[in-house]
């Protein structure tokens with residue numbers, strides 16, 4: 001904080017986390033592109049469907065009639081993000097009683113991810129069709145960053161009593 005000005009400079013950043021701050025990969029391991037267990041923001045719809053449908057589930061559910069435990073299944077972590085309480089109850093009840101199959105359980109996740117990604121794919125297409133739009137945005141961003149950096153450095157010098165005159 002610069003004395004007398006009420007202006008904060010060099011503010012230490014803090015994390016902004018949601019309830020599901022960390023999402024594991026599709027295979028239940030740490031999410032990483034090199035593990036191939038991610039869904040990209042512009043993942044084609046067929047690929048999203050395939051990746052979710054082939055996700056591993058609770059190993060106890062060998063046959064459709066075997067009950068499972070959602071907490072042992074990576075699909076459950078996606079329900080934490082994409083499903084409301086009613087759907088989570090449906091999963092809990094259906095999984096532990098073998099009342100639902102794993103593909104049935106995964107379908108709402110496929111639908112939710114497709115709904116989430118569709119507008120992103122659409123927006124990205126505008127920039128893929130005209131890359132000069134991206135170049136202009138980057139150039140504007142550089143200008144703004146340069147201006148802000150100059151202002152911040154001036155504030156820092158002032159706060160430290162450094163003068164270059």
Ligand code: SF4
Pocket residue numbers: 057058061068069070073074075076091094095096100101102103105106
């Ligand atoms: S029913 Fe759902 S939560 Fe249970 S093992 Fe299958 S995919 Fe996982």
